[in-house]
Amino acid sequence: MQKVLLKDLSEFAGNVLATVWMGGPQHKATIIALRGDLGAGKTTFVQALCKRLGITATVQSPTYVLMKSYPLEGPTTTFGAPRRFNRVVHIDAYRLEKPQEFSALKPEQFLQDPSALVLVEWPEKLGTLLPKPTLTVVFSAEAAGEGERYIEVI
Numbered sequence: 459m460q461k462v463l464l465k466d467l468s469e470f471a472g473n474v475l476a477t478v479w480m481g482g483p484q485h486k487a488t489i490i491a492l493r494g495d496l497g498a499g500k501t502t503f504v505q506a507l508c509k510r511l512g513i514t515a516t517v518q519s520p521t522y523v524l525m526k527s528y529p530l531e532g533p534t535t536t537f538g539a540p541r542r543f544n545r546v547v548h549i550d551a552y553r554l555e556k557p558q559e560f561s562a563l564k565p566e567q568f569l570q571d572p573s574a575l576v577l578v579e580w581p582e583k584l585g586t587l588l589p590k591p592t593l594t595v596v597f598s599a600e601a602a603g604e605g606e607r608y609i610e611v612i
């Protein structure tokens with residue numbers, strides 16, 4: 459676990475993206491599972507990561523809508539690297555009650571898409587509906603001081 463201050467979250471998100479990039483192109487979507495208790499910092503991390511990818515839209519928690527999708531445009535990232543992803547799909551499964559609610563989103567359309575980066579809060583609520591994540595990031599506010607979090611990439 460690494461202590462990450464809010465001001466360093468953007469750099470941390472950049473490192474996570476670099477890890478994903480180093481993994482090379484995938485045949486299916488790249489899935490990042492975000493684990494941690496309520497208020498541990500999952501959505502804040504998604505916001506930092508989206509900003510890093512050049513998304514200018516306001517990224518809000520999709521708690522009630524379950525999923526939000528943000529297009530990524532142009533051939534390169536804001537950092538000049540070739541663009542690997544054409545969209546970020548942000549899922550918050552916290553309020554999911556039945557698997558059918560997830561199936562109704564036609565998840566195969568983005569889970570099979572190699573140019574989709576799928577970020578999932580509360581992945582444990584999806585059980586076997588979610589394929590094995592490419593990466594898991596674990597967040598903890600426990601034992602963290604004000605304005606900091608412990609974060610681990612698995």
Ligand SMILES: Nc1ncnc2c1ncn2[C@@H]1O[C@H](COP(=O)(O)OP(=O)(O)OP(=O)(O)O)[C@@H](O)[C@H]1O
Binds near residue numbers: 499519
């Ligand atoms: N790295 C960080 N350092 C300090 N504070 C943070 C950090 N990340 C998030 N926070 C703060 O923690 C609060 C809750 O964060 P956030 O909404 O991202 O949690 P969450 O894990 O998405 O919760 P939920 O499970 O309810 O969706 C926010 O006020 C945010 O500013």
Ligand SMILES: [Mg+2]
Binds near residue numbers: 500519550579
């Ligand atoms: Mg959240």
